[in-house]
Amino acid sequence: MHAFAALLDSLIYTRGRNAKLKLIADYLLATPDPDRGWAMAALTGDLDLKGVKPALIRALIEERVDPVLFRMSRDYVGDTAETVALLWPAPVVPVDPEPLSITQVVDRLRHLSRTEAPAMLATMLDRSDAEERFALLKMATGALRIGVSARLAKTAFADAFGLDVEAVEEVWHGLSAPYPELFAWATGTGAQPTVADVPVFRPFMLAHGLEDARVDLADYAAEWKWDGIRVQIVHVAGQTRLYSRTGDDVTGSFPDVAAAFAETGAVDGELLVKGDAQGGEAASFNALQQRLGRKMVSAKMLADYPAFVRLYDILVDGDEDLRALKWTERRARLEAFVPRLDPDRFDISQVIDAADFTALEGIRAGSRDAAIEGVMLKRRDSPYTGGRRAGLWYKWKRDPLTADCVMMYAQRGSGRRSSYYSDYTFGCWTEEGELLPVGKAYSGITDEELRQLDKFVRNHTTGRFGPVREVEKTLVLEIAFDSIHTSTRHKSGVAMRFPRIARIRLDKPAAEADRIATLQNLIT
Numbered sequence: 001m002h003a004f005a006a007l008l009d010s011l012i013y014t015r016g017r018n019a020k021l022k023l024i025a026d027y028l029l030a031t032p033d034p035d036r037g038w039a040m041a042a043l044t045g046d047l048d049l050k051g052v053k054p055a056l057i058r059a060l061i062e063e064r065v066d067p068v069l070f071r072m073s074r075d076y077v078g079d080t081a082e083t084v085a086l087l088w089p090a091p092v093v094p095v096d097p098e099p100l101s102i103t104q105v106v107d108r109l110r111h112l113s114r115t116e117a118p119a120m121l122a123t124m125l126d127r128s129d130a131e132e133r134f135a136l137l138k139m140a141t142g143a144l145r146i147g148v149s150a151r152l153a154k155t156a157f158a159d160a161f162g163l164d165v166e167a168v169e170e171v172w173h174g175l176s177a178p179y180p181e182l183f184a185w186a187t188g189t190g191a192q193p194t195v196a197d198v199p200v201f202r203p204f205m206l207a208h209g210l211e212d213a214r215v216d217l218a219d220y221a222a223e224w225k226w227d228g229i230r231v232q233i234v235h236v237a238g239q240t241r242l243y244s245r246t247g248d249d250v251t252g253s254f255p256d257v258a259a260a261f262a263e264t265g266a267v268d269g270e271l272l273v274k275g276d277a278q279g280g281e282a283a284s285f286n287a288l289q290q291r292l293g294r295k296m297v298s299a300k301m302l303a304d305y306p307a308f309v310r311l312y313d314i315l316v317d318g319d320e321d322l323r324a325l326k327w328t329e330r331r332a333r334l335e336a337f338v339p340r341l342d343p344d345r346f347d348i349s350q351v352i353d354a355a356d357f358t359a360l361e362g363i364r365a366g367s368r369d370a371a372i373e374g375v376m377l378k379r380r381d382s383p384y385t386g387g388r389r390a391g392l393w394y395k396w397k398r399d400p401l402t403a404d405c406v407m408m409y410a411q412r413g414s415g416r417r418s419s420y421y422s423d424y425t426f427g428c429w430t431e432e433g434e435l436l437p438v439g440k441a442y443s444g445i446t447d448e449e450l451r452q453l454d455k456f457v458r459n460h461t462t463g464r465f466g467p468v469r470e471v472e473k474t475l476v477l478e479i480a481f482d483s484i485h486t487s488t489r490h491k492s493g494v495a496m497r498f499p500r501i502a503r504i505r506l507d508k509p510a511a512e513a514d515r516i517a518t519l520q521n522l523i524t
């Protein structure tokens with residue numbers, strides 16, 4: 001457990017993709033079976049510790065951590081597990097001289113009953129050092145949320161053993177933790193696992209930004225870019241699975257969609273929630289938020305936010321792999337496939353009818369649909385290839401929204417930026433004149449601006465909380481973001497998607513920064 005805890009700790013402070021890959025790969029090579037298998041399960045989000053519910057962690061907090069201090073700190077730290085690990089009282093017993101392995105930890109956590117869970121966890125926390133406490137709480141709360149996607153962990157696994165990551169992806173979901181067959185294959189002691197009889201994930205085709213380019217619509221087909229979540233639906237041997245963009249199995253969150261898909265094959269599309277007004281039309285991303293991240297969904301949730309999938313590609317029809325076909329041919333196959341599905345749950349993403357690129361520009365500018373994020377352009381003669389390939393798919397988003405916000409807190413960055421205060425929390429005004437955080441950003445600025453902001457933070461610090469500095473509420477930052485939605489996690493009630501710093505507004509007094517009410521009006 002100590003090595004895994006050290007890995008998590010390093011991953012949190014590492015932002016570069018290659019550096020993260022190396023950390024994970026080195027850990028996998030240095031760790032025995034089945035510990036490394038459980039670590040992969042934790043990193044990919046496949047670790048299912050049924051007995052341990054967030055409510056139990058809350059019970060634990062209330063018993064051993066001052067709840068007021070917890071709530072205050074949670075706002076600064078931004079992560080439940082990290083906050084509890086920081087505030088956990090010094091152990092009353094010495095740290096365990098014989099630390100548990102990750103396998104032993106998983107075994108104990110998996111066999112906890114509801115009633116014994118808090119006491120057992122408390123004992124384990126008391127016997128751990130700070131890094132281990134953090135790792136333990138992260139595992140117990142379910143998702144690690146340390147900036148490592150399932151895809152990244154699998155790439156690190158493939159790198160460590162000289163395998164092709166796509167080959168790993170294709171078998172991954174047919175196997176279960178701690179993946180003995182996978183490690184046997186990786187280390188040359190076993191054959192490559194086969195998954196002909198289980199529904200497995202196929203890597204997604206991704207897009208590049210269009211930037212300032214124009215394309216010829218004779219070569220490219222245009223579709224709306226729907227603002228939902230990407231899903232691949234696979235049905236084989238009577239089983240249906242839904243996979244997210246990162247290859248995670250999200251079937252449990254969308255049982256309504258899974259139950260309605262019974263045609264053998266694999267399709268690709270955008271998962272959306274039905275809008276109530278016109279019935280059948282898509283609601284905004286905001287509505288979809290209600291269904292995300294839930295492993296179990298209540299009947300009320302299913303009724304209030306019915307999901308459907310707008311399909312735009314087909315990868316497998318029956319047992320025929322269509323990925324090598326041109327987009328035009330796959331599109332024809334998709335048009336023949338979709339009518340076989342339940343129309344209540346599945347429709348097809350229509351191709352936009354535009355005479356030329358200039359006409360398309362006009363159509364895009366005129367779109368007001370809350371579920372539309374822009375336009376996709378797809379090369380008509382291109383096969384379906386996993387990953388991002390130049391020139392095949394383009395995304396052409398609508399112009400970003402902006403708001404003027406006031407810097408509130410700052411934290412050091414990592415890697416090249418570790419000596420600078422480069423991560424900022426910013427806020428907007430309530431009607432009563434209180435400043436409440438609305439988001440965090442660390443990108444969008446030049447090195448020169450970074451130095452300028454770092455100097456501001458150092459010269460205007462009004463308080464410190466661990467690694468966080470609170471600053472004088474005088475500096476206005478113009479923040480660009482893709483959309484805004486309601487959030488129960490922020491006191492302000494709003495959260496931005498993809499916030500980044502557009503400009504430093506030295507010309508604007510903080511009192512004239514935007515109000516939260518203005519942001520609320522931008523919720524789609």
Ligand SMILES: Nc1ncnc2c1ncn2[C@@H]1O[C@H](COP(=O)(O)OP(=O)(O)OP(=O)(O)O)[C@@H](O)[C@H]1O
Nearest residue numbers: 205206207223224225226229230270312349376395
């Ligand atoms: N009609 C469509 N065709 C393809 N992708 C679509 C369509 N409508 C919405 N999308 C979404 O747009 C994304 C295309 O951008 P990209 O391949 O770069 O993925 P991404 O990194 O998830 O992008 P983003 O965060 O910009 O949505 C797809 O992943 C998918 O979720």
